[in-house]
Amino acid sequence: MNTDYLKEASRIFKLLSNETRLKMLVNLEDKAISVNELSALLDIEQSAVSHQLSILKKHQLVDTNRIGKSIYYRLDDPHILDIVNEAVQHSSHVIRGKKHGE
Amino acid sequence: MNTDYLKEASRIFKLLSNETRLKMLVNLEDKAISVNELSALLDIEQSAVSHQLSILKKHQLVDTNRIGKSIYYRLDDPHILDIVNEAVQHSSHVIRGKKHGE
DNA sequence: TTAACATATGAAAATTATATCATATGTTTT
DNA sequence: AAAACATATGATATAATTTTCATATGTTAA
Numbered sequence: 260m261n262t263d264y265l266k267e268a269s270r271i272f273k274l275l276s277n278e279t280r281l282k283m284l285v286n287l288e289d290k291a292i293s294v295n296e297l298s299a300l301l302d303i304e305q306s307a308v309s310h311q312l313s314i315l316k317k318h319q320l321v322d323t324n325r326i327g328k329s330i331y332y333r334l335d336d337p338h339i340l341d342i343v344n345e346a347v348q349h350s351s352h353v354i355r356g357k358k359h360g361e
Numbered sequence: 362m363n364t365d366y367l368k369e370a371s372r373i374f375k376l377l378s379n380e381t382r383l384k385m386l387v388n389l390e391d392k393a394i395s396v397n398e399l400s401a402l403l404d405i406e407q408s409a410v411s412h413q414l415s416i417l418k419k420h421q422l423v424d425t426n427r428i429g430k431s432i433y434y435r436l437d438d439p440h441i442l443d444i445v446n447e448a449v450q451h452s453s454h455v456i457r458g459k460k461h462g463e
Numbered sequence: 464t465t466a467a468c469a470t471a472t473g474a475a476a477a478t479t480a481t482a483t484c485a486t487a488t489g490t491t492t493t
Numbered sequence: 494a495a496a497a498c499a500t501a502t503g504a505t506a507t508a509a510t511t512t513t514c515a516t517a518t519g520t521t522a523a
Contacts, residue, residue: 265383267452268445272378277511278371282364294470307512309471328469328520342447343370349440350369379481396500409482411501430490430499 271342274318279303280311281343283332287321288340291333376420377445381405382413385434389423390442393435 275281282301286292292300298308312332315321322335334340377383384403388394394402400410414434417423424437436442 262380262384262387264449264452265380265387265445268448269378269380269383271448271452272374272383273510276371276374276378278364278368279511281367281371281374285364285367295468304513305470306472306514309469310511313471325520328467328522330470336451338451342444342451343367345444345447346370346373347366349438349444350366350373375480381481397498406483407500408484408502411499412481415501427490430492430497432500 270318274315274320275339275343275346277311279307280315283308283311283315284320284334284339285343287332287334288337291324291331293326293329293331295329297332372420373441373444376417376422377441377448379413381409382417383445385410385413385417386422386436386441387445389434389436390439393426393433395428395431395433397431399434 275284279301283297286297286300294305294308294312297303297312298305301308312321316323316332319335320339321332323330323332325331377386381403385399388399388402396407396410396414399405399414400407403410414423418425418434421437422441423434425432425434427433
């Protein structure tokens with residue numbers, strides 16, 4: 260069985276598995292935001308924000324452009340949020356279902 | 362802004378971010394498989410398989426039942442594979458699109 | 464061109480995830 | 494009941510991820 264596509268999928272899931280990165284992506288849904296703005300918005304220090312953004316950028320989930328002295332990040336492919344929504348649906352589904360335990 | 366749902370989502374993505382676990386889930390799509398069978402199928406040692414399965418079970422992605430001396434695992438909610446498919450679609454999309462660089 | 468601002472980056476520290484090893488637990492077969 | 498088999502578990506080791514700190518880089522404003 261060829262499972263190369265699963266390696267790719269796990270790469271994407273790894274990107275989405277970090278809450279900070281998820282928050283960034285969700286916030287970027289409908290507008291571009293600068294590094295400092297994100298840092299303030301998420302209450303995470305500038306350097307950490309920058310590191311995480313660079314990961315997202317390296318994997319082409321976001322893109323940048325400079326305006327004045329700030330650098331604005333935006334979603335490169337909004338489809339990525341569909342995946343997030345699927346996961347959110349799944350979790351609300353599980354929570355309602357309460358299959359096991361409690 | 363309430364972002365609790367993102368914590369949940371990141372939890373799910375974390376589960377899916379490991380290639381071994383993904384392979385397990387995909388293999389379990391249409392049939393139940395025992396620990397030993399999975400171990401052989403994925404060529405991963407029994408203990409590691411068992412550890413990973415217990416993570417999946419703790420988070421209600423799989424469920425078990427015993428048959429004879431083996432314990433069979435199966436998907437608890439096949440919907441989880443929809444999320445995997447979204448991610449696979451996304452990656453093939455990106456690969457075809459080749460937005461940046463090469 | 465110097466000062467101030469915004470972002471990026473490298474290295475080290477801290478945290479978290481995963482694999483491995485030894486062995487325990489529980490079930491079946493003899 | 495003992496032996497054999499299948500799975501689980503705890504402890505430790507290894508590896509990967511994330512944060513922090515210090516500072517570099519590049520742009521704009523004075």
